[in-house]
Amino acid sequence: MQTALTEMFKLKLPIIMAPMFLVSNEAMIQAAMRNGIMGTFPSLNYRKEGELEAILNQLNNYRNTQKCIGNFGVNLIVQQTNPLYKKHLETCIKAKVPLFITSLGNPKEVIAQAHAYGGKVFCDVTNLEHAEKCASLGCDGFIAVGLGAGGHAGPYPNMILVPALRKKFSGIPVIAAGGVATGEGILSMLALNSAGVSIGTRFIASTEAQVSQEYKQAVLDSGMEDIVLTERLSGTPCTIINTPYAKKIGTQQNWLEKWMSRNSTTKKYFKMLIQIRGIKKLEEAVNPGNYNNLWCAGQTVELIHDILPCETIIANLEEELNQAWKVLSNNIN
Numbered sequence: 001m002q003t004a005l006t007e008m009f010k011l012k013l014p015i016i017m018a019p020m021f022l023v024s025n026e027a028m029i030q031a032a033m034r035n036g037i038m039g040t041f042p043s044l045n046y047r048k049e050g051e052l053e054a055i056l057n058q059l060n061n062y063r064n065t066q067k068c069i070g071n072f073g074v075n076l077i078v079q080q081t082n083p084l085y086k087k088h089l090e091t092c093i094k095a096k097v098p099l100f101i102t103s104l105g106n107p108k109e110v111i112a113q114a115h116a117y118g119g120k121v122f123c124d125v126t127n128l129e130h131a132e133k134c135a136s137l138g139c140d141g142f143i144a145v146g147l148g149a150g151g152h153a154g155p156y157p158n159m160i161l162v163p164a165l166r167k168k169f170s171g172i173p174v175i176a177a178g179g180v181a182t183g184e185g186i187l188s189m190l191a192l193n194s195a196g197v198s199i200g201t202r203f204i205a206s207t208e209a210q211v212s213q214e215y216k217q218a219v220l221d222s223g224m225e226d227i228v229l230t231e232r233l234s235g236t237p238c239t240i241i242n243t244p245y246a247k248k249i250g251t252q253q254n255w256l257e258k259w260m261s262r263n264s265t266t267k268k269y270f271k272m273l274i275q276i277r278g279i280k281k282l283e284e285a286v287n288p289g290n291y292n293n294l295w296c297a298g299q300t301v302e303l304i305h306d307i308l309p310c311e312t313i314i315a316n317l318e319e320e321l322n323q324a325w326k327v328l329s330n331n332i333n
């Protein structure tokens with residue numbers, strides 16, 4: 001199977017294992033690379049001094065010595081409210097990271113620096129306006145973050161966002177993120193002329209993810225109606241499982257928080273503060289035995305029924321994709 005994504009990184013399958021804060025880890029990325037897909041992680045999963053540099057060296061080394069048929073990438077929050085942005089960008093550039101996924105903010109610096117050594121930059125976009133900005137800066141692809149995605153889900157379904165991006169920016173590959181957890185889902189996104197898919201939530205229920213068993217079980221036990229958008233974590237709406245704790249704290253910011261995140265003098269610092277508070281809350285929640293359950297996940301929880309090794313998840317996706325293609329071809333003939 002060949003798409004702009006598989007050709008760009010010499011992949012077996014047009015799949016990105018999506019970056020997931022506090023969930024993505026080295027074992028998951030290694031499994032992705034071994035099995036012919038792109039493994040990605042947020043740089044913010046490695047916040048202690050020297051951690052990011054070490055993991056990047058390990059991943060470069062793993063890919064080169066293990067004859068991997070996949071590759072890896074790093075997600076950078078390119079917003080000024082990310083205090084580690086400059087430092088993490090410098091570390092990634094030094095390690096010649098093959099793919100950057102930028103979210104929020106302006107990707108100009110990342111694009112210029114990555115292109116200098118042949119690195120690629122895909123930008124998370126949820127609407128055409130932000131896509132226009134990224135396209136004018138020379139991004140190599142869009143991650144169309146649609147309705148129902150885990151994390152900062154967009155307002156539009158990918159059935160509309162993907163073709164809209166394809167039409168407006170015809171030369172730029174589009175990867176569909178959100179709502180895909182099966183081979184049938186992948187096929188439907190390829191039918192929209194996307195270059196592939198970015199899958200997050202399915203990989204939370206993997207044996208390699210080092211989050212608590214309770215979190216993984218909640219992914220299996222929840223349905224799409226259990227996913228709500230909350231402003232309480234980072235200020236930007238983010239999808240979480242509607243646990244009793246999530247219900248207790250509510251999903252909206254109070255009037256003072258809203259005012260402080262809009263006021264021009266307090267905005268930057270308040271957003272930083274909220275993000276640090278959100279990170280702390282999420283960090284506590286992914287550990288075992290924590291009762292303040294704030295667990296990020298997308299609507300595909302509806303489709304996930306087992307905790308499996310990443311290798312099996314990827315093999316199943318491939319098998320289901322082939323099967324879905326056969327069924328479709330038979331139905332058409």
Ligand SMILES: Cc1cc2nc3c(=O)[nH]c(=O)nc-3n(C[C@H](O)[C@H](O)[C@H](O)COP(=O)(O)O)c2cc1C
Binds near residue numbers: 021149180
């Ligand atoms: C637990 C979790 C954490 C996430 N963290 C990030 C992140 O740090 N940066 C980012 O750009 N996207 C993040 N996302 C969004 C994913 O990269 C991806 O766009 C999304 O998971 C795709 O939708 P899906 O969950 O339906 O597969 C996160 C998603 C989840 C489920």
